[in-house]
Structure formats: structure tokens, C-alpha cells
Amino acid sequence: MMITTLMENLVYQKRLTAEHGLALHVEVDGQQILFDTGQTEGLIQNAGELGIDPGNIDHCIISHGHYDHTGGLGEVMSMNPRMKLWIHPQASLPRYNRHGEYIGMASPELTKASSRTEGVTRISETVYILPAASITYPEDLNMEGFTMDIDGKRVPDKFSDEQSLVLVRNGRLQILSGCSHRGITNIIQSAVDHFHLPVDLVVGGFHLRHSQDLDAIARILNGFKIRRIGVSHCTGVRQYTQLQTLVNAEVFYNHTGSIITI
Numbered sequence: 069m070m071i072t073t074l075m076e077n078l079v080y081q082k083r084l085t086a087e088h089g090l091a092l093h094v095e096v097d098g099q100q101i102l103f104d105t106g107q108t109e110g111l112i113q114n115a116g117e118l119g120i121d122p123g124n125i126d127h128c129i130i131s132h133g134h135y136d137h138t139g140g141l142g143e144v145m146s147m148n149p150r151m152k153l154w155i156h157p158q159a160s161l162p163r164y165n166r167h168g169e170y171i172g173m174a175s176p177e178l179t180k181a182s183s184r185t186e187g188v189t190r191i192s193e194t195v196y197i198l199p200a201a202s203i204t205y206p207e208d209l210n211m212e213g214f215t216m217d218i219d220g221k222r223v224p225d226k227f228s229d230e231q232s233l234v235l236v237r238n239g240r241l242q243i244l245s246g247c248s249h250r251g252i253t254n255i256i257q258s259a260v261d262h263f264h265l266p267v268d269l270v271v272g273g274f275h276l277r278h279s280q281d282l283d284a285i286a287r288i289l290n291g292f293k294i295r296r297i298g299v300s301h302c303t304g305v306r307q308y309t310q311l312q313t314l315v316n317a318e319v320f321y322n323h324t325g326s327i328i329t330i
Contacts, residue, residue, distance in 0.1 A: 069094070069095065069096040069235065069237060069242075069329070069330040070094070070095045070096075070327060070328065070329050070330075071092055071093070071094050071242075071244070071271060071327070071328040071330075072092070072093040072094075072095075072118055072120065072325075072326070072327050072328075073090075073091070073092055073093075073300065073322055073323065073324055073325060073326040073327075074091040074092065074093050074102075074106070074111040074114045074115050074118065074120070074324070075087060075089050075090060075091035075105075075106035075107075075110060075111040075114060075140070075324055076089070076090055076091075076300050076301055076322065076323050076324040076326075077089070077300070077301055077323075077324075078321070078323040078324060079323060079324040079325060080323060080324075080325065081324075081325045083117045084113075084114050084117055084118075084324050084325050085110045085113060085114060085324070086323075086324045087106060087107045087108060087110055087136075088107055088136050088301075089104075089105075089106035089107035089108070089136035089137065089139060089140075089301070090104050090106060090131075090136065090137055090246060090247075090272065090273055090300055090301040091103070091104050091105050091106040091111040091137075091140065092104065092244055092271070092272070093115070093118075093120055093125075094195075094233070094235070094244070096192065096194060096195060096235060096237075097192040097193045097194055097195060099126040099127065099192050099195075100120075100124055100125045100126050100127075101125070101126065101127045101128075101129065101191075101192075101195065101233070102122075102125045102127070102128040102129070102144065102151075103128075103129050103131065103233050103244050103246070104129070104130060104131050104137040104138070104246050105128070105130075105137065105138055105139060105140035105141045105144055106136065106137070106139055106140045107135060107136040107137075107139040107140070108139050108140055109139075109140045109142075109143035110140065111140045111144075112140065112143055112144070112147070114324060114325070118325065118327075122144050122147045122148055123147050123148045124148075125144070125148055125151050126151065126152065127151065127152050127153075127154060127191055127192075128141070128144065128145075128151055128152070128153050128154065129154045129155075129191075129197055129231065129233055130153070130154070130155040130156075130159055130231075131230060131231055131232065131245065131246025131247065131272075132156075132159060132227060132229050132230045132231070132246055132247060132249065133155075133156075133158070133159035133160060133161065133163055133172055133173050133176075133229055134163060134171050134172065134173075134247065135171050135172065135173065135174060136171075136301075137246050137247070138159075138173045138174070139174060141153075141173075141175070141178055142174075142175050142178055145178060152183055152191075153178075153179070153182040153183065154182065154183050154185050154189065154191065154197055154231075155179050155182045155183075155184065155185065155229075156184065156185055156186065156199070156200075156228070156229035156230075156231055157184045157186065157229075158216075158218075158228055158229040159173070159179060159229040160172075160173055160176035160177075160179040161176075161216050161217060161218055161229075162176075162216060162217040163214065163215070163216045163217075163225060164214070164215045164216070164222075164225075165213065165214060166212075166213030166214065168215075172216075185197050185199065185231060186199060187199055188262060194235055194236045194237060195233065195234070195235050195236075196233075196234045196235075196236070197231050197232075197233060197234075198231060198232045198233070198234050198243075198255070198258060198259055198262070199231050200227060200228050200229070200230050200231065200250055201230070201232070201250045201251065201254040201255040201257070201258040202254065202257070202258050202261075203250065203251070203254055204253070204254055204257045204258075205251055205253045205254055205257070205285075205288055207281050207284050207285070208251030208252065208253045208254060208284075208285050208288070209249075209250065209251050209254075210247070210248065210249045210250075210251065210275035210276075210278065211224070211225060211226060211227055211249050211250070214227075214249070225249075227249040227250050230246070230247075230248075230249055230250050232244060232245045232246070232255050232259070232272075234259050234263070236263060236265065237268070237330055238268075239265060239266075240265055240266050240267065240268035240295075241259055241260070241263055241265050241266065241267045241268060241269075242267075242268055242269040242270075242271075242330060243255065243256060243259055243267060243269070243270045243271070243272075244271050244272050245270070245271070245272035245273060245274070246272060246273055246301075247272075247273045247275050247301070247302050248272065248273060248274045248275050248302075249275060252270065252272075252274040252275075252276075252285075252289075253285055253288040253289060256270060256289075256292055256294075260292065266292075266293065267292050267293075267294045267295075268294070268295050268296065268330075269294070269295065269296045269297075269298070269328070269330065270294055270296075270297050270298070271297075271298040271300065271322055271328065272298075272299075272300055272301070272322075273299075273300050273301035273302040273303055274299060274302070274303040274307075275302045275303070276302075276303050276304050276307040276311075277302060277303070277304035277306075277307060282307060282310055282311075282314065283314065286310075286311060286314035286315050289311075289315050289317070290314075290315060290316050290317075293316075294315075294317045295317060295318065296317060296318045296319075296320070297311070297315060297317050297318070297319045297320070298320050298321070298322035298326070298328065299311065299319065299320075299321055299322060300321070300322045300323070305321075308321055
């Protein structure tokens, strides 16, 4: 199994580009899976540089309906009309940040041909889509100030559309997260509660830049005894360095072009 980061906020290779966004490519079970699509079509160029053909992708999973995770979706779909899109029914609803600025999908109509997910969904022998995490640790929530339009009303966004990717390999879990608005600790707990297996790897955005209690979150993470943690995107660089000190795991920055082999 191989996880390649096609797009992330940082890059250290001249031939690749970076942007505020996230896109991960997974090769597993003889299939190719795209988890999120970044902010623009830049992931297409990076994929080519990394030897990945978007036309061969079998599945695309959208973690939630924000622009920096869905911006490249239209380009990928035009290159690969056979690709199966997995998305929550609410992901296409209009969404706004703390300042009232629109941050939803640029082309929500793309979701009309998707396979809608609401519960735990198995898409291959060892790959599952995990729905919105149950809230076990309220100290690890990243939803304040975010809103959405539903039935003509502007309401707080509880991120019911948020979903994660879980891979079960060798009796352990590998968990991929987009932004973890419902909390990375809650996502991990939900995965452990469902599969009853230990966690080997967690990769993705943890949305810790505005966290008021990183020490508490680190203590919860330590309780899971995770072997490797790859932080990306909205985690925050300062928070990454703090996690390296606070968490008893191999903590690394998962940037554009990173390749993880399992």
C-alpha cells in the first residue's frame, strides 16, 4: 500500500507545486483512490510529475464540502468520467467561514452523479469510508464560527458531511483525515470503536491552529498508542513542532510529494 500526497500547503521539490489544500492518492487492493482534490487543478500537474495518471483513479472520496478539498474535482472528473465519487449528501450545501465568506464547493453540481455516503461504507477489500465522528472529546472540536445554508436558513455548521478514509492492514488501522473539524481524536476514537483494532498511522489535516488545549489533545492521542502521525494542511506548523514533543509517536510533516509505504 502506498499513500502519495498530491497537494498540500508546503512543497520541497522544484517540479511540484503547493497550495492551501489537500489531496492524497492511495494505491491499495489493486485500486487507486483519491482522497480530496485540493483547491485547484494543480494536483493534476503534481500527479503527472509523481507518475500517477488521474485517468486510472477508481474512487474519489471527498472529506467535506470546503473549497480547498474540492477545487480540483471538476478537472479530475473530466479526465476520468468512470471514476466513482463518494460524498456525503450535505457536502454540496453553501458554507461560510468565521467572516461570512463563502468557502463551499465551487461547482456543487458535480455531486449529482455521486454515490452518497451516510454510514460506514466499504469500497474495497480493506478500505472503508467512516462517516462524521461521534463527539467523545469536546475539547477537540473545530467548528466554531463556521456556518452553512440549509432550507433557506444560515445555521451553524456541525460538519455532518465530514468523512474519513480508514484502511485495515495487518490487523491495524491507517486513518486519513481531511480537516478534522469534528476533532482528530474523535475521528480516531470512532474508528477504533467500529473496528476494534489498534491504530498504526494517522495522516491528514488536524485543524489545530486555533486549538486552545493542545496538551489535552496530545494526551488523548498518546492513549491510542499510534505508531506514526503525518500532519498536513490545517494542522499548523507550530502545532506540528509541539506535537513532536508532546506525542509518543513518530510525528512527521506530510507535505506535497511525500510518499508513505506500508
